[in-house]
Amino acid sequence: MRLFKSLLAVDKGQPAQEITPVTSDEFETLLAKNNADFALAAQLAHFSGQAGESLLLPANDKQPAQILVGVSEENSIWDLAKLASLLSEGSYRLRSGNVEKLAFGWLLAQHYFDRYRSDHPARASRILLVDSDQSAIDDIVAQAEATALVRDLVDTPACDCGPAELQKAVEEIATIFQAIVTTTHGKELDSNYPMVAAVGRAAAPHRAPRLIELQWGRPEHPRIAIVGKGVCFDSGGLDIKPSSSMLLMKKDMGGAAHALALSYLIMAMKLPVRLHLVIPAVENAVSGDAMRPGDILTSRKGTTVEIGNTDAEGRLVLADALTKASEPNPELIIDFATLTGAARVALGTDLPALFANDDELAHQLAESGNKVQDPLWRLPLWSDYLTLLKSSIADINNAGSGGMAGAITAALFLQEFVGDSLKWAHFDTFAWQATAKAGRPKGGAAYGLRAAWHMLKSRYIQNG
Structure with missing residues (x-):
């Protein structure tokens, strides 16, 4: 950095x-x-x-x-x-x-991002x-560094950014700020985060699934949780994607990149909070041990989930992660995920969909996004659509029926795993710049990151 x-x-x-x-x-x-x-x-x-x-x-x-x-x-x-x-x-x-x-x-x-270029061009420093004042400059620099972190992680191909490499990226950031990182994998993952384990179990052993946590901050400060979807590559599983849809799936860990970048900002600028970062890191692969359509999984929360589609895997790993993030009773949870194509159909590539179970929080995020030119758009947690997630043999299905309101039903699924009475915001973001523009090369992109940071600064520096 x-x-x-x-x-x-x-x-x-x-x-x-x-x-x-x-x-x-x-x-x-x-x-x-x-x-x-x-x-x-x-x-x-x-x-x-x-x-x-x-x-x-x-x-x-x-x-x-x-x-x-x-x-x-x-x-x-x-x-x-x-x-x-x-x-x-x-x-x-x-x-x-x-x-x-x-x-x-x-x-x-x-x-x-020229990691893979053999002809590294000379770069001028302007x-x-x-x-x-220096404090304002430090903030601008930190925001730029966090944005670059998202870009670099998302641009790195899956061969060099699997669950283990994502863990290493978290550990490297933690070392800078003396944060504590713990990782759960193997049999302990099977027992404690069964849906994370189920999604990642088809991957090769060196790309085994894990849950990565980072803890930082003083105990007397308000606790917040940041959660990021870390699907390092998404083949779709047995409901395999067509090749055209799979081409960009190295970016399916873009939510984890955003979550780590926001955590970097929090620590770099010494925000007076007690931070808990949670990243479920998996590869959704295809093998004889892959999760199957029709399987029933029991989540960390105890909720049973029928698998309607193995390509709706992001919400499964996030569900276990959100359950974990909720357990210490934080006053705020924010999650980032490259979750649904439906959000892109509704809002395009540059505008992340925001879901929140608290109107004041949603207003603060939207207002912050406008102030820092990092816009977002709130979509409703329309509870009537929970019927689209009904299962006849389990508590809930992971894939909404009917083919409509896909971003909303995905968010409603996640809400089922957020602790009661906790304030929660969910960013369904694309994490990719589709067309090159000045300062924005085609590739990994941060959407919603600075909006969330401005909201947190306003909330905790004012009150801290």
Whole structure:
């Protein structure tokens, strides 16, 4: 970690090239005030002040060299991303604009996943000097590092990111902050987390299932639980996916990546909470010992579950994990999961579906998402749809009947395993950038991460 610490610094008058953000309206005002040479330079560079455009103005008798960059009225977090990827190595001074928003995209534009490239291209370091205090800079840097962590974990192919490697990633983060990690596997997993064991039992021995827990924080602080779906590859099981659907299934541990990244933020910024991270890590494989459609599993909670579809495995491992997370009676549980295609059909790839059993919590998350430009959309926990999960021979079926409301029925299934009276939020997120944009390469992506972080900061720093 600490990928971006040297790329963002407090402006103390160090030598640097000036960057001046301008909106399209502000640029029109500049045109009116400046001479014909200014207008010609803008015309030749096709610069009109639109977000992402840039214009280099050479030094003259009146002012030093500067760079104009077009930004949106509200300052998008990605407005500086294209510029940051174009500039040569050096130091740059941001003269105005919303530092917290603009600096985030500046940092992420300098993140690359090139682990598997034999021709590692040289990377220029562009340092941004900002008029801000060090604590705000530390927060921006931590958010960028957490986002990069999600991207790197999701982009890593399943051959190098199985349950054991996911455990190692948690342990590496824990070492930084002196957190405690415990892992349950083998016969102990069979006894205590039977649905995690059942989903993962078809995998090869070196990819055996496990439940990973991280604990951090002082006992007197409020306890919160973060849970992430860690399906390191999802073949669909015996209800096997077609090849086109399987192609991106290395990202099915994206929920675990988000959960670990949020835990990193909590620990890096010393949020006054007692953190409990729970990640069920499995591979949903196919073998003679694979879980079968029609099987009945008994969960950690004791609820019996009929397997209507082996490709609805994420909710099974999350159910045992949510039961575990509920047992110490935390005041808040948040889970992340790449859970349903239905959420993508409803909301697309960039907008995670939010489910929450508490209106105030849902409002705080939605408001936080809007503030930090990490939007989400709440869908209802519509209890009438529980009938779609009925089983004639078990307490509940893992796959909703009728083919409708798939994201809702999945969330309702999870809710059955959250402790009574506990506040809980569930993010059904895609964890993948489908189309490359400035600062956002095609590949692993964090959706809902910064919304959750802003909510937690508002909730616990204010009260802490």
